[in-house]
Each structure stands twice: as C-alpha cells, then as structure tokens.
Amino acid sequence: MKSDDLRWIFEQLFNRYGPQHWWPAETPFEVMVGAVLTQNTAWLNVERAINNLKQADSLSCQQVVDLPPAELAELIRPAGYLNLKAKRLQNLCRFLLESGGESTLSSYKTDELRQALLSVNGVGPETADDILLYAFQRPVFVIDAYTRRILTAYGLIAGDESYEVLRSGFEAGLPLDSALFNEYHALIVKHAKNHCRKKPQCAGCSLIERCQQGRANEAEEPTAT
DNA sequence: ACCCAGGGTCATA
DNA sequence: TATGACCATGGG
Numbered sequence: 001m002k003s004d005d006l007r008w009i010f011e012q013l014f015n016r017y018g019p020q021h022w023w024p025a026e027t028p029f030e031v032m033v034g035a036v037l038t039q040n041t042a043w044l045n046v047e048r049a050i051n052n053l054k055q056a057d058s059l060s061c062q063q064v065v066d067l068p069p070a071e072l073a074e075l076i077r078p079a080g081y082l083n084l085k086a087k088r089l090q091n092l093c094r095f096l097l098e099s100g101g102e103s104t105l106s107s108y109k110t111d112e113l114r115q116a117l118l119s120v121n122g123v124g125p126e127t128a129d130d131i132l133l134y135a136f137q138r139p140v141f142v143i144d145a146y147t148r149r150i151l152t153a154y155g156l157i158a159g160d161e162s163y164e165v166l167r168s169g170f171e172a173g174l175p176l177d178s179a180l181f182n183e184y185h186a187l188i189v190k191h192a193k194n195h196c197r198k199k200p201q202c203a204g205c206s207l208i209e210r211c212q213q214g215r216a217n218e219a220e221e222p223t224a225t
Numbered sequence: 226a227c228c229c230a231g232g233g234t235c236a237t238a
Numbered sequence: 239t240a241t242g243a244c245c246a247t248g249g250g
Contacts, residue, residue, distance in 0.1 A: 039232040045248060046231090080230090080247040088233085124233045144231050189231055 001156055001169035009154065010180075013187035020186035023134035025050075028102055030059060035130035036088050036122065037079040048078035061101070064093040088122025095120045102135075110138045125163045133185070139178040141170035142185045146192035 024043075025031045030050065037046040052075040053059040058067060067075075073086040095116070099105055105113055110132065117128040125143070132138040143166045152159040157166065174180060 035231090038230090040230060041232085041246090042230040042248070044230095048248090078247065081232095081245045082247080084233090084245050122233070126232060130231080142231085146231070185231090192231085 001151070001166075001173055003173040005154070005156055006170060006173045009150070010174075010184050010187070013191055014183065017187055017190050019183060020190055022182055022186035023130070025134075028135035029061065031135040032092060032096075032131050033059065033064075033089060035127045035134075036092060037076060037085060039081070039085070039127065041080050045078045045080060049076040052076065052078070061093045061096050064089050065097065084122075088120075091121050092123060106136065110140065113138070114140070125167075129167070133178060133181055137178045137182075139171070139176040139181055141167050141174075141181050143167050143170075144185075144189070146188050147185070149192065150188055 023031045023034065024047075025034055033053070034046055034050060037049050050059065053064075056075055058064065058072075058075060064072065069083070069086050069090065072089065073082040076082055076085055076089070079085060096102070096105070099116065105116070108116065113136065114128055114132055117123050117131055118125070123131075129140045129142045132140040133142055143163050147166065148157070148159055151157040151166070157169075161169075170181075170184075174184075
C-alpha cells in the first residue's frame with residue numbers, strides 16, 4: 001500500500017465519477033442510524049427503513065429509545081435483521097443520551113470517540129468509522145468489503161489483512177484529511193456499484209482493467225505513442 | 226431458485 | 239486466533 005498507488009487510485013476514481021457528496025443523510029444522527037442499518041444490507045432497503053422512521057416521526061435519539069423494540073423492529077423491517085438492528089439502534093441511542101449527546105462527543109479526541117463507539121454492542125469497526133468520518137468529520141478511513149476487493153484487484157494487498165492493518169495503511173499513505181477520506185470511500189462504493197456487481201472480486205471490472213493497463217504503460221513506457 | 230448486499234456478535238476449538 | 243452460525247429483507 002504505497003502512497004503513490006493510493007493517490008493514483010483516488011485520482012482515477014475522482015476523474016471518472018466526480019464528487020459524491022456523502023453521506024446520504026440530512027443530519028449526523030441520520031448518518032449514525034444509517035450506519036447501523038446498512039450493515040450487510042443494500043442501501044435501497046436502508047432508505048426505506050429510514051423513511052419509515054421519518055414518517056413515524058421517530059428519527060430521534062429519544063424516540064428510538066422510547067419505542068417498544070417490536071415497534072422499532074417493524075419500522076426498520078425493510079433493512080433486514082430487524083430484531084437485531086432494533087436492539088443495536090437502541091444501544092447506540094442509549095449511549096448517545098448517556099454520553100451527553102453529539103455536542104459533548106464532539107469534544108472527544110478521535111481515538112477516545114472511536115473507543116467509546118466500539119464499546120456499544122452492535123457497533124463494530126466499520127460502523128464506528130462511518131460515524132466518525134461522516135457524522136463527526138474525523139479523518140478516519142473506512143474499510144469495507146468493496147475496499148478489499150478493489151485493493152485486491154489492483155494487486156496492492158493479499159486480501160486477508162485485518163481491518164486495522166488496512167485502515168492504518170490508508171491513513172499512513174494519504175494526507176489526514178476528512179474531506180479526502182469522505183470522497184475516497186464514497187468513490188470506492190460508487191465504483192463498486194457501477195462495475196463490480198458481479199462477484200468475481202472485481203477481476204473482470206472494465207475500469208480496473210483499463211486502469212491497470214494504463215499504469216503498466218506509464219511505468220514501462222512513459223512516452224508511449 | 227439462487228446469490229448477495231456499504232457487518233457484528235457469540236459460541237466453539 | 240480463527241472459523242462457523244446466526245441475524246432477515248428485497249433486488250437482480
């Protein structure tokens with residue numbers, strides 16, 4: 001994971017897709033809810049669940065905590081794992097309320113906030129980093145299945161590295177810039193949705209093949225015809 | 226009918 | 239530490 005490779009990939013994706021304006025949410029709290037609901041779930045179904053919460057006037061910390069679990073589960077049904085995610089949302093919202101809310105958490109150092117989020121049952125590394133980056137604008141790089149696939153397809157990693165290894169790899173190879181990390185992760189997802197629908201780990205992805213070809217040419221033959 | 230999606234936890238070895 | 243089972247819905 002060299003800095004040059006990471007910068008080059010970002011450049012390719014940004015030139016092709018442009019800015020993505022992430023996270024698709026109106027408020028930081030909506031980001032957090034979406035981060036839990038999207039666990040192993042297609043975003044389209046998450047949108048339906050969030051719309052249900054909005055229409056029930058329940059998209060707030062206090063409302064989520066106060067709702068009976070079965071009712072909350074019913075509202076988020078489209079996002080799948082409904083009973084599990086209902087508990088996770090309530091765990092997260094209890095944590096937010098007990099911590100004094102977003103304003104208090106904003107004063108935490110990034111590492112402290114990350115540890116606090118990870119202490120919530122149902123919030124793992126990726127969900128915590130989604131929240132850190134997209135709700136709190138902290139320069140934390142989000143690693144997901146798409147990121148692994150793309151790096152593997154580019155031959156930059158073996159694919160079985162731990163979450164933390166990959167995260168620190170990105171953070172060490174790039175400027176510690178939340179706006180950059182925001183775009184980068186969003187572009188990876190955008191690219192994956194456009195070109196990596198088929199399973200074979202992005203190996204047949206036309207853009208990546210073009211990019212790999214382009215890189216090979218740059219390296220071997222900078223002044224190609 | 227099958228595969229999978231912007232994961233995480235828990236039990237077991 | 240490292241697998242496996244489990245959670246559940248909707249789209250392709």
